[in-house]
Structures are given as structure tokens and as C-alpha cells.
Amino acid sequence: VKYHIDTIPVWDALRLNGECMLCSLRRKQELLSAERYLGGSVMEPDVRIAVNKAGFCQRHQALLYTQSNRLGHALMMHTHLKETHDRLRPLLDKAESAARGKRRVSAGMHRSRSQANSQLQEAARQMEQLINQCALCEGLDTAMGAYTHTLLYMYKTDPDFKRAFECSKGVCLKDASALMMMAEEVLSGNTLSDFVCALSRLTHENLERAEGEVEWFTLKADYRNADKPWGTSRDALERTVNRLRGWCIGAEPNLRDH
Numbered sequence: 303v304k305y306h307i308d309t310i311p312v313w314d315a316l317r318l319n320g321e322c323m324l325c326s327l328r329r330k331q332e333l334l335s336a337e338r339y340l341g342g343s344v345m346e347p348d349v350r351i352a353v354n355k356a357g358f359c360q361r362h363q364a365l366l367y368t369q370s371n372r373l374g375h376a377l378m379m380h381t382h383l384k385e386t387h388d389r390l391r392p393l394l395d396k397a398e399s400a401a402r403g404k405r406r407v408s409a410g411m412h413r414s415r416s417q418a419n420s421q422l423q424e425a426a427r428q429m430e431q432l433i434n435q436c437a438l439c440e441g442l443d444t445a446m447g448a449y450t451h452t453l454l455y456m457y458k459t460d461p462d463f464k465r466a467f468e469c470s471k472g473v474c475l476k477d478a479s480a481l482m483m484m485a486e487e488v489l490s491g492n493t494l495s496d497f498v499c500a501l502s503r504l505t506h507e508n509l510e511r512a513e514g515e516v517e518w519f520t521l522k523a524d525y526r527n528a529d530k531p532w533g534t535s536r537d538a539l540e541r542t543v544n545r546l547r548g549w550c551i552g553a554e555p556n557l558r559d560h
């Protein structure tokens with residue numbers, strides 16, 4: 303896969319010195335996408351085709367809904383609903399005919415009964431696939447693939463970035479696995495082993511730090527510790543969840559002070 307290399311956003315995300323630079327990039331991209339969908343980019347033919355076909359997952363419906371543009375949201379949902387209904391028609395027909403076929407078969411005809419069962423299940427599976435799509439998730443995955451690739455490329459080609467990455471707080475487990483998955487595509491030899499060892503060390507160190515911080519968070523609930531200082535544990539729950547699963551709760555990852 304060929305990616306356009308844009309190093310500036312990756313440097314910016316690293317300089318935030320947050321829990322995960324890829325989560326910062328993902329969140330920025332996600333908010334930008336939500337804004338673009340509601341800001342008329344659905345008028346672009348390829349975007350419109352993608353939205354009409356896939357719609358949005360629950361999380362992204364909720365995000366779009368918070369953008370205070372119910373009309374823009376409704377316009378997208380109207381065309382997506384029509385297309386979904388068209389795609390649903392043959393599946394519902396298939397389910398109905400499977401169920402009718404099942405009623406016709408006599409008690410002794412086990413084979414065609416199980417055939418009708420599997421046809422019904424097949425229709426149900428296709429229905430599930432139909433609603434398990436999200437245009438925003440798909441766009442986000444593509445963008446994150448490009449950023450993950452760029453990060454590895456910068457590690458290989460820019461000694462300043464290599465040093466800065468090795469002094470950072472690393473990345474969340476979701477992004478650590480994505481980096482590891484792609485590492486051999488971009489890196490080889492010593493650079494590959496340097497990177498994997500650095501990523502592994504950063505992961506250990508930061509999980510250990512999170513363990514200590516979240517433990518102190520729980521101990522602070524004890525009245526005997528009420529007067530003791532919080533240290534860095536005030537938002538330890540949020541940072542622990544975000545490190546384990548990728549950013550999803552607490553302060554926005556692109557705010558400088560949290």
C-alpha cells in the first residue's frame with residue numbers, strides 16, 4: 303500500500319506528550335470527519351455513496367447527534383434509510399420463503415427442514431452485515447493505517463523522531479498491536495528490532511505506571527487517605543481505560559492541559 307507521508311500531524315501528536323499519540327490523531331480525525339459529514343461533504347458523490355450504503359455505527363451516530371445539526375443528520379439518514387430498505391427487501395423475502403418452506407415440510411423430512419433453518423439463518427446473517435457497517439469507522443481505519451505507516455516511516459528515517467518516540471509515553475494497547483502488525487512492512491534489521499524493543503519497553507513501563515496510579519486512585523477512597531495528595535492519580539481511571547482500549551473516556555486527548 304502506498305501512503306502519502308505527512309509528518310507534521312504525527313510530530314504535533316507526539317509533542318502533546320499524552321498517553322497515546324495515535325489516539326490523539328484518531329480523535330482529531332474522527333471529529334473532523336463528523337464535522338465534514340454534516341458540513342455538506344455528503345454532497346460529494348463518493349462520500350454520498352459510502353454514507354448511503356454503510357450509514358454509521360451507534361457510537362458515530364451519537365457523535366453526529368452531538369454536533370447540533372439535526373437537519374444535516376436527517377438528510378443523510380433519509381437517503382441511507384431508503385437504500386437500506388432496498389437492500390433489506392430481498393433478505394426479508396428470503397427469510398419469509400424459508401419460514402414458509404419450513405411450514406410445508408412434514409415432520410419426517412428432517413433434511414429440508416434443516417435446509418430451511420439454514421436459509422433463515424443466512425438471511426439473518428446478511429441482515430446483520432447490512433447494519434454492521436459505518437462510513438466514519440471505515441474512513442477512520444484508512445486514515446489510521448496511513449498514520450501508523452507514517453509513524454514507522456519516521457522512526458526509520460528521522461533520528462530526532464526515533465529519539466523522541468523512545469522518550470514518549472508510548473501508545474495504547476490497541477495502537478501497539480497495530481504498530482507491531484505493520485512493523486515488518488516498513489522496518490527491517492536493526493531498526494525493526496530497535497523499534498519492537500522500544501515499543502515493548504514503553505508498554506511495560508507505562509502499564510506499570512498506570513497500575514500504580516489507578517491503585518492510588520482506589521486507595522484514596524479510604525478515609526485514612528483522604529488528606530493525602532492525589533499525585534497524578536486524579537484521572538487514573540480514565541487514563542487506564544484509554545491505555546487498555548484506546549481513547550474513549552475522559553478529557554479530550556488533544557487538549558494540552560489535563
Ligand SMILES: [Zn+2]
Binds near residue numbers: 326473477548549
Ligand atoms: Zn491509542
Ligand SMILES: [Zn+2]
Binds near residue numbers: 438
Ligand atoms: Zn463508526
